[in-house]
Amino acid sequence: MRIGVLTGGGDCPGLNAVIRAVVRKGVTAYGHEFVGFRDGWKGPLEGLTKPLGIAEVRGILPRGGTILGSSRTNPFKIEGGVEKIKANLAEQGVDALVAIGGEDTLGVATKLHDLGVKVVGVPKTIDNDLNGTDYTFGFDTAVNIAMEAIDRLHTTAESHHRTLVVEVMGRHAGWIALHAGLAGGANVILLPERQFDVEQVATYVTKRFQVEYAPIVVVAEGAQPLDGQMVLHNQELDSFGHVRLGGIGQWLAEQLEEKTGKEARTVVLGHIQRGGTPTAFDRVLSTRFGLQAIDAVHEGDFGKMVALKGTDVVRIPLIEGTGELKTVPIERYEEAEVFFGN
Amino acid sequence: MRIGVLTGGGDCPGLNAVIRAVVRKGVTAYGHEFVGFRDGWKGPLEGLTKPLGIAEVRGILPRGGTILGSSRTNPFKIEGGVEKIKANLAEQGVDALVAIGGEDTLGVATKLHDLGVKVVGVPKTIDNDLNGTDYTFGFDTAVNIAMEAIDRLHTTAESHHRTLVVEVMGRHAGWIALHAGLAGGANVILLPERQFDVEQVATYVTKRFQVEYAPIVVVAEGAQPLDGQMVLHNQELDSFGHVRLGGIGQWLAEQLEEKTGKEARTVVLGHIQRGGTPTAFDRVLSTRFGLQAIDAVHEGDFGKMVALKGTDVVRIPLIEGTGELKTVPIERYEEAEVFFGN
């Protein structure tokens, strides 16, 4: 059997560990051959390949990023895209695909499977917001990086009697903010799942200063204040139309400085949350995902994605992982609120 | 309500995070009072206490160890032990206990509960071998420390064409060895759950050198060779009757050096696996354990221990966690074997 492998979407620690596990077990246990497709769906679309065997996966387990490259190319948005993919897979003699990616990448995989392409999916998102799996790899690494940054910021906040606002990843789901905030001992945590009242946040901050400690506020990049509170928050797009770094965090720090009379500073963690070597949790999870994915391919169990349920790695229909987003349940947020302002 | 808190058994990253969560929620949300008992069951046995309030738990979230101290004292092995505990609890005006510890500590808690003491347990073991919970806190930290050590050892092994044997914790269960070995890209992993054939290990090691890479062998301290293979392995007790550091690891390295003709070295990670700041996973888990434990106490739901099931923190009868050990299932070990010798 000849199997293609690709990685799509934003990079994430653990991608290389998945690739390695797929190839190591595929070659050693089953005798399959592999071909790497470059840059997500762009690879099979344009016939961009890379050799992929035991030699290519040596030493990549601890490395962040993906040796195959990535992109956000969607073949369904390109005329004749699907036909090109089928033609290129045929030309490369590829019998089946392992597609590693997030909602978009797996969404394409789902549709291609319906059109007859043999594919197994491996879920990937640093934001931990994919349904059907308890956790995705990369998330634990991101949370640890954010926590270490928060640990560092505590001493600066105390020394200068300042509020420090830490903006972390999470446009639609607040998992990183919730876990990093809990782990870092944040005094307020703000998520996209619930609009926040900037007056209430200022009250928490003030209360914290009263006990002679300085507050850390962790805010997900997608968190929003109550309707009407952000009248001052405009022109936050840069000249390329991107959201400017320090969007919500910067705005919030300015508000808190004004409302509490204490200096406030912002730190935007940005891309350092998604690069670099994975944690042990993410290396084990991505390795087990890879082993389960190649087993599925070997057994001809296509249209599935692998998933973590408790301590087991199982297979579920691709469609289950790519429906609606897995956001933070309100009870998990309320569980954390006991620490706010204290 | 006045609640006693104690920590027993070997120290473990996350103990302080549990204590903090119990006290923060107990005081803030429920208005309870707390008293700390020092050094495990020795505290209530001998009436050794420590003030425990919001002030005492400030800043302890990231700190390893336990501010309450620990011991392996078992009141059931001391004459009149139970009566002394009951008397001291009464004297301190303690209505209920939160006992944080492993099999021994929770075993005592179970028996005391049967004798009328109101107690809630929080499971703790770095070895992850307690039944009833998917994971225990401290385990993730230990695995990451071991993985980082293995990462470092790879470059030494390669540079000197040597075998490196890494001995990790795990007397009865091989969870740390399995996860650290998978995460660190070990070439052989040896667990207490299955006796190993030293000839087979030597074959794996030789095979690895043939592909021009140097092998890392991860061995749990409790792993054993096949019956009859360890004739040379004697007098491994020091002058105090303790198992000498470098027991199985040292023996194995000597054997591999002899059988493969390649230099072999041992590293025994020892106590650095159990100290220091917890990972994010362990900080979140221990915090959630603490919150659930104080909820149980507040609701009068005694005789229970908290546990992780999937992503939920639940309560189970104390007895369920302290029965038999949770060892590594054979299928988890076989899953890892595909990487051996490659």
Place this chain on the structure above:
Amino acid sequence: MRIGVLTGGGDCPGLNAVIRAVVRKGVTAYGHEFVGFRDGWKGPLEGLTKPLGIAEVRGILPRGGTILGSSRTNPFKIEGGVEKIKANLAEQGVDALVAIGGEDTLGVATKLHDLGVKVVGVPKTIDNDLNGTDYTFGFDTAVNIAMEAIDRLHTTAESHHRTLVVEVMGRHAGWIALHAGLAGGANVILLPERQFDVEQVATYVTKRFQVEYAPIVVVAEGAQPLDGQMVLHNQELDSFGHVRLGGIGQWLAEQLEEKTGKEARTVVLGHIQRGGTPTAFDRVLSTRFGLQAIDAVHEGDFGKMVALKGTDVVRIPLIEGTGELKTVPIERYEEAEVFFGN
């Protein structure tokens, strides 16, 4: 003898280690007493004190920040400031001061010494730009934090074929950018000491993509393009008149995206560079600084600051450390240029 200790200016890993060494040796070896002044020169100015003895300095060696708090208060800018300080020192029975801080704090110390206050200085700047000492503590920690961030960003840059611009601290001197850039394998390093040609930077970036690797550009926050190149770079002040996060880094990324046709992203490390536990280098240096400072006080050798020369910690006149800034010599920059664009 009764000795006051204060820390001024921005916080910096190692401040607590200095305080601890001063107090430990002062009490143990010499039998002196100590009093802590809060928040830099604000402390003696307003008579804000804190107990400072062996108990207070236990466990603070590995902690970032300063247990004494800090501020940028300058008594020479306050009417009657010097008199108030003298009065408060007299009231506290303080015979001599150890002042730990950067150019501003030590500048005040110098002037107070001229006015008869017995003071010894300990140089502190994360930017490493104080004259008279080979290195200041905190710098090594900042460089390591920046390097680790750059290590992480490499994999993201490669995976997405993007330019990553990393903005590090350094308004007037580029030491952090130079060392972190060298250590992190940056492809271009930009310093305040030399205006850069944005066209040349774009050429380096393009060259790097041609060898199939993605570029990392490290830019000090105070680096500036050639005169006239920054026409687009305006309104970078926020509503509080602070320089907006992502000033030069954000501008440069936009320019590079436009000129090279490759996506570019910015990461602004900000305050995480100055918080948290110090590296071994900084803990040893700050401890030795503290020991030398208390020796100077004990010997009555006032008007001096401690300094590192090679491997020796020596004393130099305070005035030598607070004259002109120690910027990066042009030959050190040219030494690094061999790596640019490759």
Place this chain on the structure above:
Amino acid sequence: MRIGVLTGGGDCPGLNAVIRAVVRKGVTAYGHEFVGFRDGWKGPLEGLTKPLGIAEVRGILPRGGTILGSSRTNPFKIEGGVEKIKANLAEQGVDALVAIGGEDTLGVATKLHDLGVKVVGVPKTIDNDLNGTDYTFGFDTAVNIAMEAIDRLHTTAESHHRTLVVEVMGRHAGWIALHAGLAGGANVILLPERQFDVEQVATYVTKRFQVEYAPIVVVAEGAQPLDGQMVLHNQELDSFGHVRLGGIGQWLAEQLEEKTGKEARTVVLGHIQRGGTPTAFDRVLSTRFGLQAIDAVHEGDFGKMVALKGTDVVRIPLIEGTGELKTVPIERYEEAEVFFGN
């Protein structure tokens, strides 16, 4: 010009950074060609080579170990060794050598230079005991690893009221023990440079327990008790005649347990001190060493080794670095003693 590069002796973080800097500048700035010799002096002795160009040094800056391999082979101990080396250099068309190593490797380089081989040396020793240079690369990394281990052990020592003895590298010089001990807040530091009195150590340990803290004792592997104190310390060689892991540390822990009546445990850090990614200090130092070495070669300035003096990288005669060992001066040890037992 065609230049050979080799690395000898024990591996050390920063070796790859030296190789990279030599090759990058040699090719880019000067147009030289390179060949790698494998496994130290064994390479030129047996004609074992490896291609070495820009492609081979990509990505190796952060990697520990050495891509060229290492050995302790000494051509002067092999009949006809020097002639074989000369012949192999001639056959490979090699005009000059860059030899990176410690006392042994540079000792060979010195003798070969006297015999007409054009060679430049780069000093390397994790122990920091080479004369002529303020620091060697690898040392800072080793000290940080040891310090992080000590940080972790503090919490275990406190929680269990135990003495923890940490054995670190240093057979003949105690630099790692001194710096790691100072940085880690050890309560006693023991070096090879001064025999210790085990009774005095026990007194320090007891004193520490009296202030309610638990002691950490850092001992260099080459430290020795006073003559006559180690009567119990025998049979410490394993069946291969190697010094058994846990030699002095294990012995000391047993002694302290007996003399103080408090449990004591040993941790032997061993090989984890020398592997893995270098710190920023070591990456910058090794990069600057490499740049200076290739400059020396290019200028025909042979028989020299590079060295750090203050903040400058300079060249000194090879013979200066390989004479006597640089041990810890007694005044540096006494400087640290103020912290003992407190």
